[in-house]
Amino acid sequence: MNSILFLKTNCMNISVIAILSLVTIIDGYIINQSLPIKNNIRVARIANGEQFDQAYYPYVVGLKIQIVDEETYCTGTLVSPRFVLTAAHCIEGSSSVKVYQTDPRNEDGEKREVIELFMHSLYNDTSFVGDLCLLKISNPFKNITSYANISGNPELFANETSLKCFIFGWGKNEIGYPKYRANFASVWVKYGPNACEVPPDNYFIKDIVESTWKDFLCPVPNNRMACIGDSGGALVCQGFLFGVTSHGYNYYPEMGHLKTECGDTRVQTRYLFIVNYRDWINDHLHGTSSTIKFNHLMFILISIVRFLLSI
Ligand SMILES: *[C@@H]1O[C@H](CO)[C@@H](O)[C@H](O)[C@H]1NC(C)=O
Ligand SMILES: *[C@@H]1O[C@H](CO)[C@@H](O)[C@H](O)[C@H]1NC(C)=O
Ligand SMILES: *[C@@H]1O[C@H](CO)[C@@H](O)[C@H](O)[C@H]1NC(C)=O
Ligand SMILES: *[C@@H]1O[C@H](CO)[C@@H](O)[C@H](O)[C@H]1NC(C)=O
Numbered sequence: 188m189n190s191i192l193f194l195k196t197n198c199m200n201i202s203v204i205a206i207l208s209l210v211t212i213i214d215g216y217i218i219n220q221s222l223p224i225k226n227n228i229r230v231a232r233i234a235n236g237e238q239f240d241q242a243y244y245p246y247v248v249g250l251k252i253q254i255v256d257e258e259t260y261c262t263g264t265l266v267s268p269r270f271v272l273t274a275a276h277c278i279e280g281s282s283s284v285k286v287y288q289t290d291p292r293n294e295d296g297e298k299r300e301v302i303e304l305f306m307h308s309l310y311n312d313t314s315f316v317g318d319l320c321l322l323k324i325s326n327p328f329k330n331i332t333s334y335a336n337i338s339g340n341p342e343l344f345a346n347e348t349s350l351k352c353f354i355f356g357w358g359k360n361e362i363g364y365p366k367y368r369a370n371f372a373s374v375w376v377k378y379g380p381n382a383c384e385v386p387p388d389n390y391f392i393k394d395i396v397e398s399t400w401k402d403f404l405c406p407v408p409n410n411r412m413a414c415i416g417d418s419g420g421a422l423v424c425q426g427f428l429f430g431v432t433s434h435g436y437n438y439y440p441e442m443g444h445l446k447t448e449c450g451d452t453r454v455q456t457r458y459l460f461i462v463n464y465r466d467w468i469n470d471h472l473h474g475t476s477s478t479i480k481f482n483h484l485m486f487i488l489i490s491i492v493r494f495l496l497s498i
Pocket of ligand 3: 333334335336426
């Protein structure tokens with residue numbers, strides 16, 4: 188449908204999507220079996236991890252996102268007092284977003300409204316290039332004083348070096364949703380043209396992964412992995428934010444390539460390598476971006492439209 192056209196644009200058009208193309212969203216994420224990568228993107232959660240102490244990682248936040256009549260959850264990372272970095276695919280088509288210091292299912296949790304959001308203009312909902320969104324919150328969380336610092340460099344991964352990194356998320360684990368706890372897990376991460384496993388006989392996925400490798404970090408497949416609700420969360424290497432949880436796919440031949448059970452070692456996940464996006468992030472953090480800031484207004488308009496329709 189018209190989703191690609193809209194998705195290459197800024198937040199105004201993204202808000203329009205919420206009204207116009209609910210069908211596209213449902214198709215893409217749940218029904219359309221011809222787009223396996225896309226199918227799996229909201230299927231993200233941390234399997235076989237363990238609970239972490241929020242005092243050490245206060246910047247890991249939960250997101251509750253309203254997409255038309257659906258409520259969805261993702262994870263985000265505070266990169267400054269007012270800005271949360273997350274994945275564009277989490278926010279695509281949303282009409283409101285709330286940021287939680289705790290589990291986003293915990294209504295009593297400390298939360299903030301998102302007053303502006305900035306979707307990366309290169310976001311491609313098939314390849315997940317540019318799968319990045321910055322959320323500006325209404326006011327800082329009172330007792331958070333440490334924010335994730337962005338770093339990363341392709342040279343760190345030279346000569347097939349893998350780095351030990353950590354993934355974080357408020358999502359599901361291999362059993363179900365752990366109540367009010369966020370998990371983290373260690374993974375070995377690679378970068379390069381052959382860093383991700385690819386399904387040899389699924390050319391759709393193979394072509395995408397091979398042509399977009401520069402944008403992604405690839406954990407070595409393991410039963411410790413991101414699952415539902417972890418999308419948008421942090422990949423932390425050497426104490427710095429290197430990546431944002433994006434999507435996954437089954438790379439194992441002859442298995443249909445679609446099953447993405449949480450904790451299945453046949454699933455390759457990909458994380459957006461944010462080093463290439465640092466200028467864009469800094470421009471927004473420091474308010475030097477030229478993006479027109481009418482997004483809050485769009486949220487209000489959406490609410491009104493929905494109210495009228497619901498009468
Ligand atoms: C999005 O990614 C797909 C797969 O790599 C590519 O075929 C398509 O041209 C991209 N769309 C745009 C608008 O760049
Ligand atoms: C933030 O402060 C509140 C109130 O003092 C406290 O209940 C909560 O546990 C604190 N959160 C963190 C992550 O330290
Ligand atoms: C990020 O950098 C600042 C300034 O150097 C530092 O105070 C802060 O602790 C760092 N954050 C983390 C999570 O390491
Ligand atoms: C990678 O290997 C090349 C050639 O063997 C060497 O010159 C270079 O220093 C190595 N780089 C790293 C980061 O180990």
